[in-house]
Amino acid sequence: MLLLTLGTAAGGGVPQWNCACPGCTGARAHPDRRRSHDSLAVLGPEPSSWFLVNAGPDVTEHLETHPRLRPGAGTERTPVVRVLLTDAELDHTLGLLRLREARHVEIYATAPVRQALRQRLALDTVLTPYTTLTWRDLPPAGHSPAVIAGIEVCAVPLSTKRPRYAAEAQQDDSWVIAVRLHDPASGRTALYAPALAGWTEEFGKEAAAADCVFIDGTFWDDEEPQRLGISARTSTAMGHLPIDGPTGTAQHLASLPARCLYTHLNNTNPLVDPLAPQHGVLAGRGLEVAQDGMVIEL
Ligand code: MLT
Ligand code: MN
Numbered sequence: 001m002l003l004l005t006l007g008t009a010a011g012g013g014v015p016q017w018n019c020a021c022p023g024c025t026g027a028r029a030h031p032d033r034r035r036s037h038d039s040l041a042v043l044g045p046e047p048s049s050w051f052l053v054n055a056g057p058d059v060t061e062h063l064e065t066h067p068r069l070r071p072g073a074g075t076e077r078t079p080v081v082r083v084l085l086t087d088a089e090l091d092h093t094l095g096l097l098r099l100r101e102a103r104h105v106e107i108y109a110t111a112p113v114r115q116a117l118r119q120r121l122a123l124d125t126v127l128t129p130y131t132t133l134t135w136r137d138l139p140p141a142g143h144s145p146a147v148i149a150g151i152e153v154c155a156v157p158l159s160t161k162r163p164r165y166a167a168e169a170q171q172d173d174s175w176v177i178a179v180r181l182h183d184p185a186s187g188r189t190a191l192y193a194p195a196l197a198g199w200t201e202e203f204g205k206e207a208a209a210a211d212c213v214f215i216d217g218t219f220w221d222d223e224e225p226q227r228l229g230i231s232a233r234t235s236t237a238m239g240h241l242p243i244d245g246p247t248g249t250a251q252h253l254a255s256l257p258a259r260c261l262y263t264h265l266n267n268t269n270p271l272v273d274p275l276a277p278q279h280g281v282l283a284g285r286g287l288e289v290a291q292d293g294m295v296i297e298l
């Protein structure tokens with residue numbers, strides 16, 4: 001399978017329209033530092049077989065970036081768009097509204113995510129006059145995987161963190177998941193986890209068994225949101241383990257055999273500046289920062 005990193009930023013992107021922090025200012029001065037909302041395209045073995053993991057506000061620009069994601073020659077329109085969701089957050093789901101020109105949109109999600117989108121965001125009501133929506137379950141690891149574009153996919157439950165618009169909804173550990181992607185032809189596995197609230201035993205096992213891990217790189221350290229004045233809470237309290245520090249993900253990832261790449265970077269994260277010394281710290285541990293537009297063959 002081919003993995004295409006369509007976007008690598010947290011909600012708001014880099015730069016964020018209403019922000020003049022050093023990361024956003026730097027991205028305005030250096031367009032190559034711009035990052036769009038995190039999303040992954042997975043290209044299967046057949047010529048037109050692909051699907052997305054998450055569909056954020058940039059989705060239709062994303063679909064123009066790679067020739068294989070564009071419609072075929074002539075008048076043929078893309079017949080169906082398939083989207084897997086890691087959660088119901090707006091930065092991962094607003095793009096579903098932008099896919100209304102599709103004839104058919106298939107959405108793979110866990111039960112609480114599906115319920116939030118159908119009941120709270122009223123996606124059926126809004127989109128059904130434009131397109132056909134099909135909702136599909138994303139089976140948890142340990143069950144028969146769904147097979148999409150020749151790739152076996154399943155959900156690794158991560159946390160009960162609900163979007164702010166569903167803050168009082170019922171608790172369920174599959175509000176936020178990692179998507180496991182396994183290519184039976186190559187035997188290789190990738191894990192996509194743009195929001196990781198805690199390093200669970202199950203996630204550790206999944207990461208240890210994967211060949212490639214995309215992981216939450218929202219904040220560099222736990223105090224970053226408070227220090228930069230964007231929240232009174234720590235990174236961990238916001239549902240994102242930091243990269244660095246005693247509870248950070250870098251120490252766990254450094255011992256894994258997988259290729260590990262940070263994604264979902266917030267504009268406050270020093271890593272949005274390619275000259276930041278933190279890049280050297282990660283490189284020393286064999287870890288990478290994902291960029292928009294990477295192509296990874298597994
Ligand atoms: C998150 O990643 O924590 C959410 O996208 C934040 C939000 O948009 O409220
Ligand atoms: Mn987010």
Ligand code: ZN
Nearest residue numbers: 019021024267
């Ligand atoms: Zn900013």
